[in-house]
Amino acid sequence: MFWEKEFETLRRKDLEKLQVDRLKKTINQAMESPFYKELYAAKGITAERISDVKDIRELPFTTKQDLRNHFPYGFLTQPKKEIIRLHSSSGTTGNPTVIFHNRHDIASWANLMARSLFCAGIRDTDVFQNICGYGLFTGGLGFQYGIERLGCLSIPAGAGNSLRQIKLMRDYGTTAIHAIPSYLGRLYEVFQAEGLDPRKDTDLRIFVIGAEPHTEEQRRRIEEMFGVKAYNSFGLSEMNGPGVAFECTEQAGLHIWEDAYLIEILDPETLEPVPDGEFGELVMTTLDRQAMPLIRYRTRDLTRIIPEPCACGRTHARIDRIAGRSDDMFIIKGCNVFPMQVEGVLLRIPEVGSDYRITLEEINGADEMIVEVEVKKDWFNGDIARLEKLTRVITSQIRDEVLAKPIVRLVEPGAIPKGKGKAVRVIDKRKQIATQIQTT
Amino acid sequence: MAYQVSIFLENKPGHFERVTGVLKANGINIRSMTLTHTVSGWGILNLLVDQPEKACEALTKAGLSAALRKVLAFGMEDHPGGLDDILMKVSHAGVNILNAYGRIISKNEQALLLIDVDDYDQALATLAAEDLYPLEDHLVYGN
Incomplete structure (x- = not known):
């Protein structure tokens, strides 16, 4: 069962061909921005030089510091009139990291989110409660648009106030939830304090957990407590937010949507590719973003490609849980x-x-x-x-x-x-x- | 003008002793003290000692956050109601007390009240109007 079978099950050869086409388009689009225009002109880079996905290795990296240095509009490829939303980090001490989206970008992101949720078994018959801060944080609106695109009844509950969350779940028969894993232990305690058992007193069946690292044991504990299946979600605001990579019902790694992102796993020291299956830094290129494409963005997240094909039939590569950071960020x-x-x-x-x-x-x-x-x-x-x-x-x-x-x-x-x-x-x-x- | 030595202390085993160890090594005698603590895991130790400057210097040298802090020191009779006699005046003057403690002066059967206030100079002036004057330093610090 697929949201977009034609994309999700593309043969690897065809997927790579699509990636090359989209990468060329992305390079041309990126060169409309002051940052890439100057960078690529200085290095004589053009889209014509790309004929294989491996050719991306000739392009320079983009870092968080680049985003900060060219705050706010240095990466923008279009006039502000075309832009319909921004998401930003807080950053009161330095320049925040801000990402801009046009209509196409928001629609594309919503579609990837819907595809992700569908892949985890969520359907339009579900009642989806998003327990997540709305606003500049991408987990709020990012999920909201995906839930609506998929066609679930959405409950934009926002973060906190556990008693109210439980009331919403019981009033409207919530079947699916998105929350950060560290919150769910606390939520369960509130259930207990109210004399309620989420396994009996709710219709919950699927949890989507992400935005912070957690182990397999923690996932199993959450599943046990609530009597649900819990699926791992991965995203970062520079790559839109949630909807970058998602677990399918096999629960064996996260499919990263390769028609929208070109991924590389590199040794963070040498910046050379590591063999499939070995851990390295995830470096990502947007393939379907117009207002603010990012090319070879160093995420600093450490993960690995799971090389074996997935039983679900999706051909998009799976990445492992994030094993750490190549810088000192924590969550x-x-x-x-x-x-x-x-x-x-x-x-x-x-x-x-x-x-x-x-x-x-x-x-x-x-x-x-x-x-x-x-x-x-x-x-x-x-x-x-x-x-x-x-x-x-x-x-x-x-x-x-x-x-x-x-x-x-x-x-x-x-x-x-x-x-x-x-x-x-x-x-x-x-x-x-x-x-x-x-x-x- | 009398000074207490105030020391910032984390509420952990051995930290108080670290202070008394420094005082012992420097031959400083403690006349009186209070120890307060907050819910945040730290507190303040207030000491009345015979040589406040020397004590503060030695504690600072030992790496502690220590400060000399002005306190009002009043003599009182060592009998029932002695403290109340003074506090009536403090109360009448409208002076708010942040912290207070006392000691007995063994020589002349007198007692001593030490109070820590928000604004030392203002409290001094207000209390003078109530005919309440601080004791001389040698009485505060002495035996």
């Missing part, structure tokens, strides 16, 4: 956080030094980000109220920056070990997460 409460953002906030608060340590830890069933900050000798005057106010200021400013509320702990000077490398700054104690923060 907490569904928000992408770079330690530099926290550091930026602290530097703007004159009362604290730039020494800090972030600990990611499960406390009472919820993932928390603990930020330890040293109380400076020359600022301290023995006043408790002043220290408590400082704690509140730091908490709210970090929350504004990274969108996740931290637990701020003041510590004695010297309590934070001084050392080189980013590993010292972030300690991830969350057991269920296989990710290791890389020291690069």
